[in-house]
Amino acid sequence: MSGKARAQSVALAITGASGALYAVRTLAELLARGVNVELVVSDYGRRLLRDELGEEAALEKIVPYLSSKYGAGVADGSLVVHSNRDLGATIASGSHHCTAMAIVPCSMKTLAGIAHGLSRNLVERAADVMLKERRPLVVVPRETPMSLPALRNMVLCAEAGATILPAMPAFYQLPKTLDDLADFMAGKILGALGFEHDLYPAWTGRVKMM
Numbered sequence: 199m200s201g202k203a204r205a206q207s208v209a210l211a212i213t214g215a216s217g218a219l220y221a222v223r224t225l226a227e228l229l230a231r232g233v234n235v236e237l238v239v240s241d242y243g244r245r246l247l248r249d250e251l252g253e254e255a256a257l258e259k260i261v262p263y264l265s266s267k268y269g270a271g272v273a274d275g276s277l278v279v280h281s282n283r284d285l286g287a288t289i290a291s292g293s294h295h296c297t298a299m300a301i302v303p304c305s306m307k308t309l310a311g312i313a314h315g316l317s318r319n320l321v322e323r324a325a326d327v328m329l330k331e332r333r334p335l336v337v338v339p340r341e342t343p344m345s346l347p348a349l350r351n352m353v354l355c356a357e358a359g360a361t362i363l364p365a366m367p368a369f370y371q372l373p374k375t376l377d378d379l380a381d382f383m384a385g386k387i388l389g390a391l392g393f394e395h396d397l398y399p400a401w402t403g404r405v406k407m408m
């Protein structure tokens with residue numbers, strides 16, 4: 199048996215809800231922490247990356263995109279990209295050593311699939327594995343307004359053990375750019391996954407005007 203420490207593995211899913219910037223920021227932060235990220239992107243998630251961030255953020259080019267936007271530190275981690283159709287991928291099994299999963303952003307369709315344990319694709323199956331193994335599952339839904347089925351599906355997921363962390367950036371940190379908003383969401387997600395971060399200033403009791 200080797201005494202070498204194994205890098206932490208975290209699953210990250212990107213689905214077809216608006217907010218691709220939150221996903222790439224979260225991915226870059228995990229990689230910069232030396233995490234082995236097991237990434238799975240739905241068909242509409244792939245489309246969202248290109249539609250919202252441009253062709254240079256297409257899944258096939260995601261590593262150079264992350265390094266140019268967030269710096270060379272992303273090379274500290276490793277990235278495995280799984281097909282959403284591959285229900286035999288590592289993260290489809292509870293015996294795999296993946297410690298947590300985030301779905302950023304999470305569409306109402308994928309939310310419904312998780313709430314009802316459908317496991318129709320790898321995103322839903324990997325999420326189901328996290329729930330059955332009692333490991334952290336962070337779901338970042340985005341829709342507005344929300345239908346009653348969507349609201350109920352969030353309750354079902356929360357009752358099953360998931361953290362529902364809606365894509366709702368705050369404004370008390372006085373964001374100036376879209377990246378500031380993405381930093382806030384990525385910080386919330388990293389915190390829910392159990393990582394320390396300084397992606398936004400901690401609340402000090404009052405809004406600090408510059």
Ligand SMILES: Cc1cc2nc3c(=O)[nH]c(=O)nc-3n(C[C@H](O)[C@H](O)[C@H](O)COP(=O)(O)O)c2cc1C
Pocket residue numbers: 212213214215216240241242243245249304305306307308340341
């Ligand atoms: C540009 C665009 C934006 C979308 N935004 C959302 C959204 O914010 N929330 C949502 O639930 N669905 C949104 N959708 C619809 C989902 O992409 C669609 O329901 C899809 O089937 C979700 O599949 P997936 O969960 O496998 O990615 C959007 C679709 C497009 C093309």
